[in-house]
Amino acid sequence: MDDAALSQQIQQGLYKIGMVLRAHAWKEAYGSGLSPTQGAILAALLWEEEGLSLKEVANALGIRPPTASDAVHTLVSKGWVTKGADPEDGRQVRIRLTPDGRRVAGEVVQWPEIMAPTLEVLSREEKVALLRILLKMIRSFQEKGQISPARMCLNCQHFHPHRYPGTAQPHYCAFVEAPFGEGDLRVACPDFQEAPPQRREEVWSRLGWRP
Template identity: 40%
Template sequence: MNLDQITEPLNQRLARGLARIAAVARQLNWQAAEVAGLSPTQADILGFIANRPEGVRLTKVAAHAGVSKATASEAVAAMERKGLVRKYADASDGRALALTATAEGRRIIQAWPSGFAPIVAGLSQAEQEALFGLVVKMIRQLQQRQMIAPQRVCATCRYFRENVAPGTTTPHFCAFVGAPMAGRHLRVDCAEHESAA
């Protein structure tokens, strides 16, 4: 018997497996959000804002969360009432508003448990590094296909030099810090990111 003929295609099995893993992580995140008195959308938005101490506009918040500007505005208003975020006039455009997390909002996010942490904890260091490389690749491809909001990933940063030392343990280079990088050093949300485009 040839199992390739009776087994559903690998891409379908992989997609189902990833969906199951994401469902577990989402459930863990929902439980953590409930404990913190937040909706899952509010928790996601708060994390995004807290990781941008320079402030961020509502349009970027909505794009990150994959929700309408109205939904993002409602979530931000609720968190503003809870004292977790604040609005202020954007320095680059006084007519626009920017958002930043309060000290309490940052405290909640710093203590936030990642829903994926217990999932990846069962993998060895080498397996985590291999999976991380694939995650970075998928984020990059999604961004190129405009299926995800722009991310502050190394691969799209003007300081990133990809594969300048092939065949070494640190093939990449970060011109911002002036240091060689291995795949495990790549970041998926770097505060120093500046778009290469």
Template identity: 35%
Template sequence: MTKESTFNPEHQADNTASKVVAALERLSEAFRVLLWHEAKQHGLSPIQVQILTFLLHYPEKLKTVTHLASHFNMTKATISDAIKTLEAKDLLKRKADVYDNRSHTLLLTKAGKVIAKKVEKFAHPMQGSVNAIPPEKQAVLLEQLMDLIHDLNHQLIITPQRMCFNCQFYEQKGKTQHYCHLIRTPLRAGDLRLDCPEFESKEEE
């Protein structure tokens, strides 16, 4: 028997899960619109904006084609093409690995940092909407979204994220309590991290 479509309004009326999925799809559209609008203003593509923003904030050890491809769920070829364009625009440069000339770290140029600080503001409207939600509800929403992301990781729909639920230091105690063994303290829902600098994969245990 064929399942009802998530996007059928009549089906949605009596199916909360379908309404949640449809709402998430609307939010993804909003994100794409904001990203495209910002990218066009600077003659960039959406993924180029995302790469510049990533390189502005993340540690040098993660500034590689391999990690960018994993982070954005894209092929290395797609990321490499975007990087070549950014290089041609003098927005980033490559730093060869001392021990492996085939490996490079990607660094923003001075001009690249200026542009990155401008384009990263594309998410401000969405941030404003989230800020309007009471803090306690933000924490609950964060926890629920991370549960969804974690499940999608297990389904191999998106690559595993560097978040608490995938980290070897994380432990869920009972149904609701979160605990970090690195800092040896319980975590509130609002303390959970979607991308943690101290993340270590459970596979590396």
């Protein structure tokens, strides 16, 4: 199979998995009296301790800001999210889950329930390889401005790749002051602190993950 045909097969595979996840999320959202967009917003906020701006919500879902604004307005009226001033920029609004919203979001996001048995067919090596692939893909979406920067190690001020080259735990997290391996890279970390763009580029170069 040549490279183009292989890429096409991967695209079809990702599309099928995406369809399963979307259908499942929609079913859960519908059962909670939510539209799929409202359910997706609750899900996006579930992993964001600091909340999201309206623009970040729209970016995360790939929808227009007015559509995101309408859905957020409905969620506020249901008491599931709040809109408050951003402590770092008073002109910005941060959208956060209320305790009730967090409970509903937890019900909506049942992906682990259907994904966990599926992931168990993969070996440890395959899971580590898949994590690397996902991180590369998330970064690519991010670089094109299609999603907002994820709270992942690759974007984090505390991340020091390959500080201990040639070891099983080559990377270092300055927040927990400990080395860690590739299988411990985080996709959504509560201790994340965003690194400036130049540092993110340096990290990317040092990782050596370019094709």
